[in-house]
Amino acid sequence: MKRILIKGGTLYTMIGKDGIFKGDVLIEDGKIIETKESIHAEDAEVIDASGLCVMPGLIDAHSHIGLFDFNSDEAVDDANEMTDPVSAAVDARYGINPKARELRVAYEHGITSMLFTPGSGDVFCGQAFVAKTFGDNIFDMTVKAPAAVKIALGGNPKNTFGDLKRLPMTRMGVAHVLWDTFGKAKEYLEKKEKGEALDYDANMEALIPALKREIPCKIHCTQYDMLTAIEAATAYNVRFSLEHAWGAADYLDEIVESGCDICYGPIATYRAPGERRKVDIEAVKMLDDRGVNVAIITDSPILSEESLYHHIGEAVREGVSHERAVRMVTINPAVQLGLEERIGCLGAGRDADIILVKGRLGLDTNAAVMMTMVDGEIVYRA
Amino acid sequence: MYLLKNGLVHVGDGTVIPDCDILTEGRVITKVGKGLDEADAEIIDVSGCDVFPGFIDPVSSIGAMGLPARYPDNGEYSEPVTPEMNVKYSIDPDEVNAQEFYKSGITAIGLAPTNGNLMGGQIAVCKTAPQKMRNRIVKECAGLKCSVTSAVKKRYGSANRLPMTKMGIFHLFEETLREARSGKEDMPKKRRQVILDVFDRQSMQVFCAASTKNEIDGLLHLMKDEAVHINLVDSFCFADSLKEIKEQKAGVILGNINCMSQIAKNRMELTKLVELVENGNPVAFTNSNGGSSEGREVFLWSAIEAWRAGVPAEEVVKMMTLYPAQMLGISGRLGTLEPGKDADISVFTGHPVVTYAARVKHSMINGEVIF
Numbered sequence: 001m002k003r004i005l006i007k008g009g010t011l012y013t014m015i016g017k018d019g020i021f022k023g024d025v026l027i028e029d030g031k032i033i034e035t036k037e038s039i040h041a042e043d044a045e046v047i048d049a050s051g052l053c054v055m056p057g058l059i060d061a062h063s064h065i066g067l068f069d070f071n072s073d074e075a076v077d078d079a080n081e082m083t084d085p086v087s088a089a090v091d092a093r094y095g096i097n098p099k100a101r102e103l104r105v106a107y108e109h110g111i112t113s114m115l116f117t118p119g120s121g122d123v124f125c126g127q128a129f130v131a132k133t134f135g136d137n138i139f140d141m142t143v144k145a146p147a148a149v150k151i152a153l154g155g156n157p158k159n160t161f162g163d164l165k166r167l168p169m170t171r172m173g174v175a176h177v178l179w180d181t182f183g184k185a186k187e188y189l190e191k192k193e194k195g196e197a198l199d200y201d202a203n204m205e206a207l208i209p210a211l212k213r214e215i216p217c218k219i220h221c222t223q224y225d226m227l228t229a230i231e232a233a234t235a236y237n238v239r240f241s242l243e244h245a246w247g248a249a250d251y252l253d254e255i256v257e258s259g260c261d262i263c264y265g266p267i268a269t270y271r272a273p274g275e276r277r278k279v280d281i282e283a284v285k286m287l288d289d290r291g292v293n294v295a296i297i298t299d300s301p302i303l304s305e306e307s308l309y310h311h312i313g314e315a316v317r318e319g320v321s322h323e324r325a326v327r328m329v330t331i332n333p334a335v336q337l338g339l340e341e342r343i344g345c346l347g348a349g350r351d352a353d354i355i356l357v358k359g360r361l362g363l364d365t366n367a368a369v370m371m372t373m374v375d376g377e378i379v380y381r382a
Numbered sequence: 383m384y385l386l387k388n389g390l391v392h393v394g395d396g397t398v399i400p401d402c403d404i405l406t407e408g409r410v411i412t413k414v415g416k417g418l419d420e421a422d423a424e425i426i427d428v429s430g431c432d433v434f435p436g437f438i439d440p441v442s443s444i445g446a447m448g449l450p451a452r453y454p455d456n457g458e459y460s461e462p463v464t465p466e467m468n469v470k471y472s473i474d475p476d477e478v479n480a481q482e483f484y485k486s487g488i489t490a491i492g493l494a495p496t497n498g499n500l501m502g503g504q505i506a507v508c509k510t511a512p513q514k515m516r517n518r519i520v521k522e523c524a525g526l527k528c529s530v531t532s533a534v535k536k537r538y539g540s541a542n543r544l545p546m547t548k549m550g551i552f553h554l555f556e557e558t559l560r561e562a563r564s565g566k567e568d569m570p571k572k573r574r575q576v577i578l579d580v581f582d583r584q585s586m587q588v589f590c591a592a593s594t595k596n597e598i599d600g601l602l603h604l605m606k607d608e609a610v611h612i613n614l615v616d617s618f619c620f621a622d623s624l625k626e627i628k629e630q631k632a633g634v635i636l637g638n639i640n641c642m643s644q645i646a647k648n649r650m651e652l653t654k655l656v657e658l659v660e661n662g663n664p665v666a667f668t669n670s671n672g673g674s675s676e677g678r679e680v681f682l683w684s685a686i687e688a689w690r691a692g693v694p695a696e697e698v699v700k701m702m703t704l705y706p707a708q709m710l711g712i713s714g715r716l717g718t719l720e721p722g723k724d725a726d727i728s729v730f731t732g733h734p735v736v737t738y739a740a741r742v743k744h745s746m747i748n749g750e751v752i753f
Contacts, residue, residue, distance in 0.1 A: 070643045073532070101646040268640075268679040270669075271480040272449040279677060300643070307640035310683040313738030363738055365686040 003028045004376060005041050009049030009356065012323075014056055014331040014345040020323060025054060027352040030376035035346045049356050052370060055326065056345050057112025057353030060308055061333035062218070062243055062263050062297035066100035066138075067092060067116060070301050080121035082160045085168060085177050089202035090126035092118045093145055098138040106133040106305040108380050110355040110369040113143060113343050114300075115333070120152030120220040121160045123168065123177040127206055128218060130337055132353070134374040147337055149210045151178065152220035153228055154275055175228050182236045185211060210238050216336065218263065222275045223247040230258045241336055243297070246276065248283035252290065261293040261336045265311055266303035282318040284328070295333035296325070312362035322363040352376035383407050384751065385420050389428035389729065394435040394703035394718035396696045404433065406725035409517075409749045414719055426751070431743055432733045434699065435719050436489025436726035437681065438706040440635055441527065441589055441615050441668045444675035445478040445508060446493045457496040457673075458503065462538050462545065463558050465580070466572040467503030469493045470522045475515060483510035484745035484753055486678040487702075487728035490520060492710050497529040497591040497616075497673030498537045500545070500554055504576070505589060507710055509726070511747035518748075520724075524710040526580045529591035530555065530601050531616070533673060552600050584610050587709055589635065591615040591673060594648075595622040602626045613664075613709050616671065618644045621654035628657070633664040633709055638671035638680045639687045652691035659697050666706040682734050689735050698735045725749035 004027040013019040013035055024039040025032060067079035078095035081087045096116060106114065113132055119125030127146035135141035153174050162169040168177050185207035191198045192208075209215045216239040219229040226242050233240040241261035242248070246269075248255060248262060255262065267281045287294050296311045298304070303311075312325040320328075334344025342351050353374050359367030372380040384406045391402035391414065403418035404411060446469050448455035455472035458464045473493060483491065490509050495502025505525035509518040530551050539546030545554050561569050562577040579585040588605075592598045593616040602623070605612050613633030614620065620627060620634050627634065637644070644650060658665055667684040669675045681702070688698050707717025715724045726747050732740035745753040 065643075070647050101649070102643050105643075105646040268677040268683070270444050270675055270677050271482075272477070274450065301646075302642065304640045304643050304645060306645060307683065310640060310679070310686065310738075313686075314679060316738045317741055365736055365738055366690050368690070 001029060002376065003041055003044035004047060005039060005044040006047045006049050006054055006354065006356070009052045009054035011035060011346060012053055012055040012326060013347065014327060015347050025346060025354065027376050030352050032346060032348055032350045032352050034348055047371070051358070053357040053360065054346070055110070055355050055357055055361070056330045056343065056350070057355055057372065057374065058110045058308060058329045059113045059333040059344055060111050060298055060300065060305065060329070061115045061295040061336060062265070063114040063116055063300045063305070064302070065102040065106070065114065065116065065300050065305065066096035066098065067118065068301055069097045069100060071097065071101055079118050081118070081126065082121040085123040085157055085161055086181050086203050087122045087126055088124035088149060088206040090118060091129070091146070092116050092126055093129055093138055093142065096138050098136070098141070102301055102305050103133045107372050107374065108369065109306045109309065110357065110372055111305055111308060112353040112355070112372065112374050115147055115337060117148070117150045117218060119150045120156040123152060123157045123174055124181060124203065125150040125152055130339060132374050134379045143342060144337065144339060146206070146209065146215060148216050148218045149207060150218050150220070153178070153225040154221060156220070171225065175232070178228070178232050181207070182232060186236060211236065213237070213239050215338070216240055216261070218243050220244055223250070223277055226251050227254060230254055230260065233260070234258055244299070245283070247278040247280060249280045249286055250278065252286055255287065255292060256290050261295070262287055263295045263297045265297040266299040266307070267311060267314055268303060281314045284315045285318050285320045288320060288324055293332050293336055294328050295336055296328040309361060309367070313365065316362050322360055325362045383420065383423040384426055384746070384749070385418060385423035386426045386428045386433065386727070386729070389431050389433035391433045391719060392696065392699050393720065394699065396700055398696060404719060404727065406746070406749045409724060411719060411721055411723050411725050413721055426744060428729050428744070432730045432740065433719070434487060434728045434730065435703040435717055436728050436747065437487045437702040438490045438492070438710070438716060439488055439668050439681055440492040440525070440666050440706040440709055441494040441505065441670055442491040442675050443494065443496060443670050443673060444481055445474060445491060446472040447477065447674070448472065448474055449477060454496060456494065456502070457498045459498055459537055462500045462534060462554060463573070464499055464503055465501040465526055465576040466570065467495065468506060468522060469495060469503060470506035470519065473506065473508060475512070478508065478510055479512045481510070481678050483678045484728070484747065485742050486682055487730065487734065487742055487745070488678060488681055489726040489728060489745065489747050490716055492524055492706070494589065495527040497531050497533040500528060500530070500534050500551060501558065502527045502529065504586070505710065507712055509747050511750065511752045513748060513750065520715060521710065521712050523586055524712065525586045525589045526576070527589050529673065530597050531591045531593050531672070548596065548600065552604060555604060581608060581610050586711060587611045587613055587633070589613045589615050589709070593618045593637070595619045598623040599626060602630055602632060606630070615668070618648045618650055621651035624654055624657060627663060628661045631663055633666070633705070634658060635666045635668050635709070636684055638669055638676050639684045640680060641671045641676060644671070652687055655688055656692045659693055664705040664709060665701045666709060667701060685735050695733060695735050
């Protein structure tokens with residue numbers, strides 16, 4: 001039994017209204033045991049955190065690291081099985097390079113968990129999973145698999161299959177595939193539940209956890225395509241988040257009414273007619289104010305993993321409080337993924353994924369991670 | 383006529399003046415100092431604000447890409463050596479306007495050819511405000527954009543044309559200079575003239591994309607005895623060639639650092655920027671990466687990365703203002719807040735290099751308040 005006591009830091013527990021206070025964290029065998037103002041544990045190894053912020057490890061809820069592998073001269077794309085617009089069954093764990101150097105940069109910047117997702121070259125891109133960023137074997141690092149069904153609307157699937165002169169060549173074609181596939185999956189599930197004979201279909205099987213609301217659908221969409229996503233996802237009563245969500249400020253009411261979550265980002269793309277027309281980080285503030293669960297994402301390695309700091313910084317620049325912005329990369333994505341009992345806060349029983357930070361992340365531009373702990377193990381010290 | 387009152391004025395050359403006023407008249411700054419008074423001027427209260435010269439991105443693709451288009455307007459890929467092309471003719475004002483660059487404090491951009499050609503053409507400097515175009519162009523021939531990156535060999539090698547390799551890229555570079563100087567008849571006249579103007583008469587600086595160590599080392603080796611000033615563009619592996627870059631006092635224009643895993647992929651050592659600063663190398667930032675641009679936000683992010691790496695904040699400000707102006711040969715007009723300079727001023731609610739909470743409160747371009 002290994003006990004660690006982190007003493008005297010400013011705790012960002014991410015729990016409740018008064019979640020920020022000076023205090024201690026007790027860890028035992030890789031889990032958080034207790035978080036309070038003062039803890040005495042004589043047998044514990046003490047880590048002095050005075051002058052530092054003690055935060056849950058950060059979560060990037062939408063990454064393609066190791067799937068888009070930029071570690072050799074020629075970039076490798078193992079994120080897109082673009083042989084059929086419905087490729088829901090493919091599992092991202094098998095596409096990832098666990099030695100990708102970005103993973104190291106991630107945990108050195110305090111990002112301890114990521115959702116790794118295929119996509120977005122198909123309409124149904126495959127199964128996303130959540131894993132820790134430190135470890136040797138991606139299957140051992142995995143926290144939850146599958147964690148979400150990845151779906152994509154818009155230009156990516158349309159261009160993939162348009163080049164092949166196959167459905168979908170248009171945005172209406174993409175919508176058709178979306179409706180059609182959900183419809184088939186629902187029928188498949190109904191037959192299965194009634195015990196009727198049916199041919200095994202791996203893609204339909206992959207959609208069952210989404211139809212049963214056990215895992216969310218993560219739907220890549222921007223601008224007007226958000227309405228398409230909301231319409232179809234609502235009709236089939238799936239849990240879902242809008243991924244990227246550029247232009248969300250124009251669809252606030254629809255988003256709020258649908259009860260969906262938002263994974264906003266990356267920002268810092270150039271503006272151009274169509275999908276890039278409006279890139280409105282200020283929407284994050286409006287959505288948060290109206291009670292929508294918003295996570296901020298980097299889409300790494302498209303924007304790099306360390307840019308998560310800059311991403312929450314831009315939210316702060318647009319008026320989000322520092323504390324709310326930090327929630328968007330900790331507890332908010334954890335709740336979206338149904339993992340709030342494991343990651344995203346400093347509550348008792350959670351994985352001891354903890355970072356010690358000098359300065360206020362997302363506000364002070366030079367805030368820096370001094371120590372990263374994953375499952376109670378110190379994996380990085382500045 | 384505007385009078386900006388009581389700002390913390392960052393001149394752009396490293397000096398900072400508290401409680402300082404700036405008077406503008408028409409297109410230019412007329413006075414900078416404390417306690418200025420001018421009855422006719424409209425007063426803009428900038429107390430509590432940080433005031434900077436408008437930032438400059440020296441090598442932007444955005445504004446000349448011609449989106450949405452089948453072929454980008456800043457890549458004339460009919461042949462790899464096209465120094466006679468001038469991006470001025472490819473400007474799309476709407477594309478510039480759509481970026482709202484001034485919301486990140488950027489008031490001028492050097493519109494540049496892509497990295498796909500060895501010599502892509504000439505950079506044109508344009509202001510970012512939606513104003514009349516003739517008032518926006520600062521300089522038409524502000525630099526020669528070159529590239530020795532893999533982008534060139536990918537473009538031409540795939541069509542079985544020279545250059546197919548890095549060897550081919552440098553061979554073509556060397557031969558192009560030799561042919562221009564030898565006076566051989568088969569080189570188009572305009573092309574020869576631009577090359578000789580740049581390399582023999584230093585009419586403008588060279589902005590050459592070079593990212594990996596072998597690209598940077600190869601370029602600096604080839605340019606060792608050339609008089610023209612070289613600026614390395616992208617230069618993600620600058621820290622691996624520090625000695626050579628310092629010796630030649632080459633400029634470094636860091637590409638978009640937080641994009642496409644540059645830090646992880648290249649094991650970038652940004653702390654080495656401090657050595658370049660101490661050695662007097664000019665450094666600047668650009669939104670582009672591999673010759674294509676991302677959004678305005680990344681300019682400030684790169685500046686923040688430099689500060690995080692240990693570069694003093696006011697040195698970082700020089701990298702956003704004075705140095706890019708010098709590289710482009712426009713420091714007579716842009717880059718510092720001094721009398722006679724263009725009234726291109728970015729007023730932030732804090733120091734954007736130091737805090738994310740800093741927002742642009744006002745932006746002035748050509749003496750016009752646009753935000």
